[in-house]
Amino acid sequence: MTDLRDRLGRAVFLRVAGPDGPANRARIHDTPGPRWFGPERPIRTVHGDASMFIGGLSALLLQSLHPLAMAAVSAHSGFRGDPWGRLQRTSTFLAVTTYGTASDAEDAVARVRGIHLRVRGTTPEGLAYHAADPHLLGWVHAAETDSFLRAHERYGARPLDAAGYDAYVADTARVAEALGVIDPPRDRRALAGLLALxxxxxxxxxxxxxxxxxxxxxxxxxxxxxxxxxxxxxxxVALLPSWARTVLRLPRLPVVEGLTVRPAGLLLTQTIRWAMTPGARSRLE
Structure with missing residues (x-):
């Protein structure tokens, strides 16, 4: 069983982190220096949990609902031709900014901001978009933070209390501001208000x-x-806000979801967590 667990854990890690994953992991965790977030911060708890697998996919579905953001992704991200590469780049960015040194986090943010500056165009309806637009960045950040938070609340090994999730939102605001978001939300109530806007x-x-x-x-x-x-x-899909499911025309079956979907999701995240131990935290990060 230990051999099975280790092989499965390595396979999941390499799929999510890519061929450079082991080297990136060593650099992120073993390089001495100050970090943006100390070991006690909620962002480390949320981003190090297996619930991120569900939260990440839910975030992509939610983010797609902004026409300008979706146009930029569709035209410039290459998510269809290289979906795993995009996942690996995103997971590495999250790991560096959450767990890496402040210097590495700043470098990662600078690279992303440089990419955003070059991504611009028009939608099929003729509307202009620019990936560096603080308003679009604010949407992407809000959708991602809300999805990660709700996934951890539902599927996390050790869900946080209300103050802990407020602190998580405040932690993510530091990264969002570095990326160019203006006045990102710093607690859950403000996050919900921004999504409504x-x-x-x-x-x-x-x-x-x-x-x-x-x-x-x-x-x-x-x-x-x-x-x-x-x-x-x-x-x-079940994690999406009800209004988002309505817009995407995704069916809602409360009884089926309660009896089968959610228990299966809990079992899946528990299995991933089992596969990533020992050394679960470092492998997943």
Missing amino acids: YQPELRATPEARAAARFLLLHPPVPLAVRPFYGVLAANA
């Missing part, structure tokens, strides 16, 4: 529906893994 701008464009079909129905995973990914996807 964005709602009139949101809709399911053809690009958003195509992204949802790709993520939910045609994922780039081997057939043997499809049942497990199906559990992940079902729970990512």
Whole structure:
């Protein structure tokens, strides 16, 4: 069982972190120096938990609802041609800014800001977008933070109390400000208020529906893994706010979700957590 656990843990880590994962992990955790967040900060607890797998997919679905943000992703991110590469770059950024030295975190933010400056264009309707627009960055940040928070609250090994989740939102605000977000929310109430302010701008464009079909129905995973990914996807959908599911035209089946989807999601995250131990925290990070 130990051998099975280790092999499964390595496979998950390499898929999420990529071929450079071991080297990046060593640099992130072993390099001495001050960090943005100390070991006691809630952001470390949330971002180091297996619930991030569900929260990350739910965040992508939620973020797709802003037409300008989705247009930028569709035209410039290459998520269809290289979905695993995009996942690995995103997971590395999260790991560096959460656990790495302050110097490495600042370098990572500078690289992302440089990319954002070059990403601009127009939607099929002729609306201009720019990835460095603080308003769009604010939406991406709010959707991601809310998804990670709610995933941890529902599937986390040790959910935080209300003050802990407020502190998590405050932690993420530091990264958001570094990326160019203006006055990001610093507690859960402000986060909910910001999401509500964005709602009139949101809709399911053809690009958003195509992204949802790709993520939910045609994922780039081997057939043997499809049942497990199906559990992940079902729970990512169930995690979405009800209004977001309505906009994306994703069905809501409360009885089925309560009896089968959520228990399966809890079992999946427990299995991932089991596979990533011993050394679970460092492997997942």
